[in-house]
Amino acid sequence: MVATGLSSAIGQALVARLGQHWTIVALGRTFPGDGVHWLPVDLRKPPAAWLSAVRERLVADYGHVEAFIHLAGVVYSDRTESTTLDEWESTMAVNLASGFHLGAMLSPLLSPGASVVLVGSVDARHASQDGPAAAYGAAKAGLFGLVRHWAAEWGERGIRVNGVAPGAILTGNGPADDKVRERLQSRISLGRLGYPEEVAAVIAFLLSPDASYVTGSWLSVDGGLNIRY
């Protein structure tokens, strides 16, 4: 499995869940912990700076890939007028463009039956009352398109492509402010924020044979937040 974003809380939950059964290659700036093969990569940098080196390592060390998870993400909660060019470019590079370039590079290495999971956000389809993040929403919405197009392109090879859209998850990036948290909780049907393990469980399902007839789908993991966001 090749994955980005494994140093995040959701990534750590995923490693805890899948580490015993999968060989995991992590792409990112931070070492995500023991039991994972780490290839240091800064996804903000242009793909020309890292993509072929990653490919060479994967081909030499593994030959084929059975799963790709794009979990890396970055968000700047700015109004559109105050979003800097650097923030826009970082948001697009980490959330969307690197996922596209990695998918294109990995495609010939994906085995028949492989599973691809892209991690979006409730913000792809809904503007939050708690802070504008148009660039982030646009980047995550781009992942929606990738899922559907890749599912169509790669389905004939038996490759499944799906997305997971978390809502408010208790990670380092969760709401710091108690009032924001209370407001959010009041809009979540299940009345609470989610745990990283609950997102990891859905990603694990999409990787598993239990999801053998699921492709081109987006699963919300948000306790019902998107119903009245």
Ligand SMILES: NC(=O)c1ccc[n+]([C@@H]2O[C@H](COP(=O)([O-])OP(=O)(O)OC[C@H]3O[C@@H](n4cnc5c(N)ncnc54)[C@H](OP(=O)(O)O)[C@@H]3O)[C@@H](O)[C@H]2O)c1
């Ligand atoms: N937390 C939530 O409530 C929530 C809600 C909806 C969606 N999500 C999505 O879930 C994912 C994880 O979220 P999180 O809140 O747990 O995020 P986080 O703690 O901020 O982690 C972000 C992850 O992205 C990676 N990343 C960021 N910039 C990178 C760069 N330049 N190069 C390589 N990797 C980079 C980080 O890796 P390094 O440590 O290597 O930089 C890290 O693993 C993201 O895609 C996020 O959009 C989260």
